[in-house]
Amino acid sequence: xFKTARSKIQTWITAGAxxxxxxxxxxxxxAFGALPAHGPPQLPPDAVIDAGRWxxxxxxxxxxxxxxxxxxxxxxxxxxxLEVDMTNRTAQSDKGYFNVFTPDGIVLPDSSPMIVLTRDSxxxxxxxxxxxxxxxxVWPLAGDNAVPANLAFGVTAxxxxxxxxxxxxxxxxxxxxxxxxTLPVTDLPATGQPAIGQPGSGS
Amino acid sequence: xRIRVLGNLAVLCATVALSYGMQVTKPHYADLTAPIPIDGxxxxxxxxxxxxxxxxxxIFARQLKASQFGQEKLLTTSGLWVVATTSxxxxxxxxxxxxxxxxxxxxxxxxQTERLGYRQDMPPHGVDPGLDKRGLxxxxxxxxxxxxxxxxxxxxxxxxxxxxxxxxxxxxPTGADGQPSDILPEFDLDAAPGQTSQxxxxxxxx
Numbered sequence: 001x002f003k004t005a006r007s008k009i010q011t012w013i014t015a016g017a018x019x020x021x022x023x024x025x026x027x028x029x030x031a032f033g034a035l036p037a038h039g040p041p042q043l044p045p046d047a048v049i050d051a052g053r054w055x056x057x058x059x060x061x062x063x064x065x066x067x068x069x070x071x072x073x074x075x076x077x078x079x080x081x082l083e084v085d086m087t088n089r090t091a092q093s094d095k096g097y098f099n100v101f102t103p104d105g106i107v108l109p110d111s112s113p114m115i116v117l118t119r120d121s122x123x124x125x126x127x128x129x130x131x132x133x134x135x136x137x138v139w140p141l142a143g144d145n146a147v148p149a150n151l152a153f154g155v156t157a158x159x160x161x162x163x164x165x166x167x168x169x170x171x172x173x174x175x176x177x178x179x180x181x182t183l184p185v186t187d188l189p190a191t192g193q194p195a196i197g198q199p200g201s202g203s
Numbered sequence: 204x205r206i207r208v209l210g211n212l213a214v215l216c217a218t219v220a221l222s223y224g225m226q227v228t229k230p231h232y233a234d235l236t237a238p239i240p241i242d243g244x245x246x247x248x249x250x251x252x253x254x255x256x257x258x259x260x261x262i263f264a265r266q267l268k269a270s271q272f273g274q275e276k277l278l279t280t281s282g283l284w285v286v287a288t289t290s291x292x293x294x295x296x297x298x299x300x301x302x303x304x305x306x307x308x309x310x311x312x313x314x315q316t317e318r319l320g321y322r323q324d325m326p327p328h329g330v331d332p333g334l335d336k337r338g339l340x341x342x343x344x345x346x347x348x349x350x351x352x353x354x355x356x357x358x359x360x361x362x363x364x365x366x367x368x369x370x371x372x373x374x375x376p377t378g379a380d381g382q383p384s385d386i387l388p389e390f391d392l393d394a395a396p397g398q399t400s401q402x403x404x405x406x407x408x409x
Contacts, residue, residue, distance in 0.1 A: 093314035120278055122318045128343055129311045131281055168232035 043155060043179040051178050052157035054100060055087040059134065061183040063147050070121030071114050071138045080106070080147060080185070082137040083118065086127060090172075093126040096158075099175065101137050104152040107145060113137040152182045238357055238367035245374045249356075251366035253298045254330055256356050258370045260288040263349070263383045264390035267341070271320055278318055282345040283383075286390060287354055291338045293330040301327035302360040303340035306369075308351030313344045314360075322392070339392070350381040 043049055049056040061082045067073050068081055082101055088094055098112060115124050118134045127133055141147070157178040162170050243249030248257045263285055267278040278284070291300055303326060305313040319325055319341060328338035340356070349372075357367040376384040 091310060092312035117318070119280075120276065120318065125317045126314055128282075128313045130345060131343065133281070163231070170231075170233060 040154070040177040041179045043181040045181050045183050049155060049178070049181065050089070051100060051155050052159065053088065053090045053094060053172050054097060054157075055089050055132075056100070056155070057085040058153070058181055058183055059083040059085060060186070061151060061153075062186045062188050063141075064188050068138060069116040069118055069136045070123075071116060071140075073140055076143040077140050078143055078145070080139045080141055080151075082153060082183070084135055084137065085132050086135050087132040088127045088129050091129055093128045095124055095126045096172065097127070097135070098124075099156050102154045102156070103139065104154050104180065106139075106141070106147065106151070108139055109142060110140065113139045147185055147187075149185060150182055151185045152180045155179055155181055236363035238362055238365055240355075240367050240369040242369050242371065244371055247370075249368040249370060250294065251356075251358070251368045253294060253296075253358055253366070254300050255292050255294060256300070256368045256370075257290045258287060258354060258372075259290055261372065261375060262286040262288070262387065262390055263385065264387040266389045267319075268389055268391040268393070269319055269322070270393050277389075280343045282343055283349070283386065284390065285342040285344055285349075286392070287340045287342070289338050289340065289356070291328050291330045291336045292334060293332045295332060297329065297331045298358060299327040299329050300338065300356065300358055302355075302357045302362075303342070304355040304357075305342040305344050305348070306353045306355055307344065307348035309348075311348060312355075313342050313348065316341050316343050318343075319392075324392075341392075346382050349375065349383050350377045 045058055049058075061080070064073075064079045064081050068079055071079065073079055080103060082103075084101070086097060097115065101113070102111070114137075116122065116136045116138060117125050118136050127135075155178045156175050158172040158175045160170070161173050164171055164173060241249055241251055245258050245261075248255050263283050265280075265283065267280075267284045267286075269276050269278065285305060287303070303315040305315075307313065315326060324337065324339045326338070326340065328336060330336050330338075340354070344352075352372050354370040354372060355367055356370070358365060378384050
C-alpha cells in the first residue's frame, strides 16, 4: 500500500514539476512587480548628461513672447525655449534628437518641438560626430498657458544594438526615460515690440 | 566501449566549437549589404556603377559665404568648412548623384552639410552620359579629421550593394600638426569657380 502511495507521489511530482516551477516563477515575478516603481532620477542641471547617442549640457530655459531663432510665432502665442549644447557621440552624422527633451506638466498644443541650430537658425540640421553645437528646442504655447518658474524636462535616451531583431543592422533602439532635469524658466518680454499674451505668466 | 564514448564526446565538442566559430565569424547583415567601394585617388576618374567622378579640388575655409533666397549668409562652424569640387558624369543613363560623406582617418563619417539648403551646385547632382558636370560637396569637419581622410560619393545615401566611389585624400598638403596648409578665412560659394582661389588670399594655419 505504502509502495503504491510513494510511486503515486513520485508520479505527481514528476508530472507537475513544470507547473510547480511556473507557479514559483510567476509568484516571484509578481512579488517583484508589486514593489514600488523607481521614478526616473533627477539629473543635475549643471552637469553633462550622457543620453545614448547624445551628450547634453542644458544651458538655459526661457519663455519668449516674440519669434525666437527664426521660428515664427502665431499672434497670441508664446514659446518655451530650451537651449542646450549637444554633441553627437556616435561615429556618423545624425539628427535623431527630436524626442530627447519633453517638458513635464505643461499642456502643449503640439508635442513635437521645432529644433533650431542657434548659430544660423537652420532647422533640424544633422549634427556631426564630436562637434558640439548649441541647439534650441522651441515649443509654441498658447499665450495664456502658465509655465512654472522651475520646469522639469524629461530626458529620453536610447540603447545601441549591434544587431536589431528585424534586419540585423546596428542602430539606436528602445527609448527609455533616463531622468529629469529641472531648470529655472525666465520670462523674456518681447523687445522692441508690444508683448503679446500675458507678461509675467511665465515667472 | 570507453573509446567509443570518448570518440562521441570528441565529435560533440568539435561540432560545438565549429558551430560557435561559424556563428561568431558570420558577416554582419549590414556588412553583407553594404555599398561596394571603388577606390581611387585625387584627380583620377573613379568609375562607379552608374556614374563616374573625379575630385578636382578641395578648399578649406573657416567661414562660408552663400546667398540664400537673395540674402547673403555667412555660415560659421566650430571646425572647418571643406568644399570639394568634383567633375561628374553618368555612365549609361541620366541619373543623380546625391550622397557625399567625409570619412575621417579613424572612420568617423561626416555627412554633407544640410545648412546650405537647396542650391544648383549642391547635391543631388543630375548627371548625363558624356557630359561633364561640376558638382560641389560641402562638409563641416573638425580640423583633426583632415589627414588620412577619404571622400565617399554614392548615388544614394542608403544604397545597399550599389557602388560607392572612395577617393583617398593623401595628396592634400597638410602641415606637421595634421592641419591643411591652406585655410581661407572665408570662401564665397557664389564667386566664379575659376577666380576663387586667386581672388582670396590664403591664410596660413593658425
